[in-house]
Amino acid sequence: MPENPRERPLGIFGGTFDPVHFGHLRLAEEATDQLQLAGVRWIPAGRPLLREAPEVTARQRLTMVRLATAGNPSFDVDAGEVDTDGPSYTVLTLERLRQASQFGHQRPLLLLLGADAFAALPNWYRWRSLLELAHIGVAHRPGFPIDAASLPAALATCYRERFCAQPADLREAAAGCIATFAMTPLGISATQIRQLLARGSSPRYLLPDEVIAYIRNQNLYPEY
DSSP states (O other): OOSSOOOOOEEEEEEOOTTOOHHHHHHHHHHHHHTTOSEEEEEEOSSBSSSOOOSSOHHHHHHHHHHHHTTOTTEEEOOTTTTOSSOBOHHHHHHHHTSTTTTTTTSOEEEEEEHHHHHTGGGSTTGGGHHHHOEEEEEEOTTOOOOGGGSOHHHHHHHHHHBOOOGGGGGGSSSOOEEEEEOOOOOOOHHHHHHHHHTTOOOBTTBOHHHHHHHHHHTOSOOO
């Protein structure tokens, strides 16, 4: 045991969530279980830059995430990016969380990513700084672990150097490791849900009923 054992890491889950769905919820749930997290803080992006502009407002996406996560005491929602005017950069979000008024520099934080987002990490703003601020947890399909040889060269080197096989080791530092976990494949995407809604088809069983009710009440994602 270390002389000063740390708390379990807190998962940080950012995204557009346009809309939030069961795939997002299952990723956060399985990460909490497999990586022994204290919980997950969901952070809807205000102005994401690496994808098309969201179809609904940041405030509406925030409300949907709050509705979707309300029943899980291990989840909480951070409105910090929605309340800012600037673009949403993950490294800046983590810097905000590292401020003394938030978590400081000692609490282990773990940024949750899907395998596709992780593979594209070199395209992110100041991507190397992410591991100075948090660990990274990467979800992959069962039986298909992350293959370093398939990653961009700089990321592959980083992955090999920082890979952490034991979740308990994530408590030993506030940042700097890369861990992976197998996630149940659900085959759900926000794009698929928006397309269903746009043509008047039912999205039931793809996202929580509370979110569906909000979408309908607010007339979100109308037919083009």
